[in-house]
Amino acid sequence: MVGFPLLLIPLAIYNIVAWLMPSVSLADPLAHVRLPSGADWPITLSEVLLALGILLLLLEIAKGAKPGSKYLTDHLLSFVVFGGSVAEFVLLPKFGTSTFFLLALMTMVDFFGGIVLRAGRPPASARRRVPQPQEMPPEPRIEPVPAPSAQPTPSAASVAESVLADHPNPKAAQPSEPSPTSETTQSTAEPSPELQPGSAPSASSETPQR
Numbered sequence: 001m002v003g004f005p006l007l008l009i010p011l012a013i014y015n016i017v018a019w020l021m022p023s024v025s026l027a028d029p030l031a032h033v034r035l036p037s038g039a040d041w042p043i044t045l046s047e048v049l050l051a052l053g054i055l056l057l058l059l060e061i062a063k064g065a066k067p068g069s070k071y072l073t074d075h076l077l078s079f080v081v082f083g084g085s086v087a088e089f090v091l092l093p094k095f096g097t098s099t100f101f102l103l104a105l106m107t108m109v110d111f112f113g114g115i116v117l118r119a120g121r122p123p124a125s126a127r128r129r130v131p132q133p134q135e136m137p138p139e140p141r142i143e144p145v146p147a148p149s150a151q152p153t154p155s156a157a158s159v160a161e162s163v164l165a166d167h168p169n170p171k172a173a174q175p176s177e178p179s180p181t182s183e184t185t186q187s188t189a190e191p192s193p194e195l196q197p198g199s200a201p202s203a204s205s206e207t208p209q210r
Contacts (some may be wrong), residue, residue: 003073003074003077004077004082005060005074005077005078005081005107005108005110006056006057006059006060006063007053007056007057007060007078007081007103007106007110008081008102009052009056010049010050010053010056010161011051011084011085011103011107013049013052013096013102014049014099014100015088017045018094018095019094024045025045026044026045026046026049026097027045027046028044028045028046028138029042029043029044029102029130030043030044030045031043046098046099048154049099049103050099050102050103053102053103053106054106056168057091057106057109057110058116058149060078061109061110061113061114061117062116064113064114064118065117074114075111075114075118078107078110078111078114079111081107081110081111082104082108082110082111085104086104086108088100088104089101089104095097102121
């Protein structure tokens with residue numbers, strides 16, 4: 001479908017009827033449809049061509065709005081179809097009808113509508129420069145800190161050895177020389193023989209005079 005002007009289909013059908021089937025009238029009803037309201041709707045060939053042209057115009061607009069469509073090819077062919085339909089409507093008497101005029105108007109809408117859609121679309125270079133959404137950095141993982149290993153408890157023997165190594169052996173106390181004050185104290189502290197227990201009073205003691 002890309003690159004092929006869809007509106008060329010109703011124009012080609014009109015050309016076939018105008019050149020190859022001159023006895024066929026576009027205004028003659030092809031069928032009658034009974035509506036729910038009770039009205040009888042006659043369907044003519046011109047109405048079928050116009051309805052087909054409207055549907056194909058919708059598809060052309062949808063194709064032009066597609067991001068990956070071929071801009072130059074589609075619009076060049078649309079311009080060729082538009083120019084050819086206008087030339088037939090103006091120059092050839094068989095195509096001077098309201099049906100063909102509306103078909104030529106649809107080709108004009110297709111051509112200018114594609115230009116408007118293309119103008120509103122940003123160029124490919126600008127689309128490449130659109131910054132991509134930055135990816136969120138992964139959250140840092142908190143790893144558990146290993147528990148410190150228990151240090152071995154020193155034994156009692158090692159503690160005693162360390163204490164003995166730090167403190168030297170105490171020196172033996174040397175006897176101190178007796179001081180003269182101590183000798184005097186001892187001499188004064190000796191009891192007198194008179195005050196010794198068990199000693200009798202001296203016989204030479206004088207008796208009191210009467």
